[in-house]
Amino acid sequence: MSFAVKLMNWYRENGRDLPWRTTHDAYIIWLSEIILQQTRVEQGIPYFHRFVEAFPIVTKFAEANEEDILRLWQGLGYYSRARNMHKAAKMVVNDFQGIFPNTYEGAIRLPGVGEYTASAIASFSSNEAKAVVDGNVYRVLARYFGIKEPINSGQGKKMFTEIAREILDKENPGTYNQAIMDFGALQCKPRNPLCGDCIFRPECVAFQEGLVGMLPVKLKGKESRNRYFHYFIVMEHDQMLMSKREQGDVWANLYEFPMIETADDMSMADLMAHADFIRYFEKDTVLKVVGKQVKHVLSHQNIYAHFYIIGNPHALKKKKKSWNYHYYEKIDKLAKHKLIFSFLEKNEHLISDK
DNA sequence: AAAGCGGGGTG
DNA sequence: CACCCAGCTTT
Structure with missing residues (x-):
């Protein structure tokens, strides 16, 4: 047969x-x-x-x-x-x-x-x-x-x-x-x-x-690289600032909180002294850490994420449009990636009138 | 030919 | 932890 x-x-x-x-x-x-x-x-x-x-x-x-x-x-x-x-x-x-x-x-x-x-x-x-x-x-x-x-x-x-x-x-x-x-x-x-x-x-x-x-034999691929993301939760009234990711990187076209990526891991103090942070936020900005560092594993990179709430109003230098950002009332409607929506699930209390 | 692209299950 | 899953596109 x-x-x-x-x-x-x-x-x-x-x-x-x-x-x-x-x-x-x-x-x-x-x-x-x-x-x-x-x-x-x-x-x-x-x-x-x-x-x-x-x-x-x-x-x-x-x-x-x-x-x-x-x-x-x-x-x-x-x-x-x-x-x-x-x-x-x-x-x-x-x-x-x-x-x-x-x-x-x-x-x-x-x-x-x-x-x-x-x-x-x-x-x-x-x-x-x-x-x-x-x-x-x-x-x-x-x-x-x-x-x-x-x-x-x-x-x-x-x-x-x-x-x-x-x-x-x-x-x-x-x-x-x-x-x-x-x-x-x-x-x-x-x-x-x-x-x-x-x-x-x-x-x-x-x-x-x-x-x-x-069997089967399979050639090994490249090792994963490490990346460090710092996400900022910016609330204004009942709205939250969200930004849409661009093509050419992970999670293209999906939404997330505005963020800064750094080459190495960084404390909050070092982050606040970082050039990108100074470009986006006023000097008197107050950050509050939310939760612990999150490790998000992809097949080709490890992402270490920190989450911060902006504690004072008008911290953002609004004239800078470097983030492709918009305020959203119903972020449920946005297509978000796993790292963001699993964070949101764990921190529902951060979102007003939920 | 090699790199980039997610998230989850399994042993 | 490493490996794999009804792979494809771009470089």
Whole structure:
């Protein structure tokens, strides 16, 4: 029996019941696939339901404004996915007559859709014979065939993609793709895979040669860098000063409190002597520390954040427009990043009339 | 080819 | 703590 047939037999018995598996609507499948990029299924499911409800068809998505989309995306991370989805939806309306592409060649033209996602959309919505290659597939193939080539090298990616193409079931690409990903997620897991009752024990090279724990091989990335953020809570009447982050850094287009970033960690006294602080605030400014330093870990940087309340009115030199700032009464409506909204959750008392 | 981009779960 | 997750874009 072929790899594909054994795999699909396993899938029939053990596959997961996932909400996007009941449709062939390319738009709905696209929604789910973008949400699931670098995101665990359990984490993505509530967002999937939210987006389907808010934007049941692609034209609704295209009509929305970016603020609303980012707010729905809030907390999921990799926010360029949300911004690209908006561009893609508008492209479908303007260039594809509102008909969401259900082919690989059509889907891959959309921003935010790469080889994996285009293959997923095409195979799930129209059964086009394209093989998905995601983290699960890399792992299953590396172990089954005993491949020691790193999965994140150029050579490795080519090799795995080629093998994936060859062993794809061309008659049932949609089911096969679902099956290999479920197999990677449930059976051939990253740690402690369930080799004991695996259907592929006889032919799995990694199992036969005792390499399961070593595969797949992955090259290490760069180390994280440290950054130090100092956030200022500036209240005026019932409003709070918020600023929108720019492109080219983490959390693009999301809102946060106005802040100063420093190269090294800093006490409050040193911060108040810092050139940027003097540029923004009057000499008589009173700062009050809120809570302790917060460490916020991203995959590529560690952010150490301090929060201060401005204790006296008119502390801000308002003529300086260096912050892209606005006062907001209902900051609930703003799309904020995790560091800010988790701070707000813990400090609700800081916000008037909540 | 390498870097940048989030947040959360797991062992 | 390190590693990984239904990856893509930019440099």
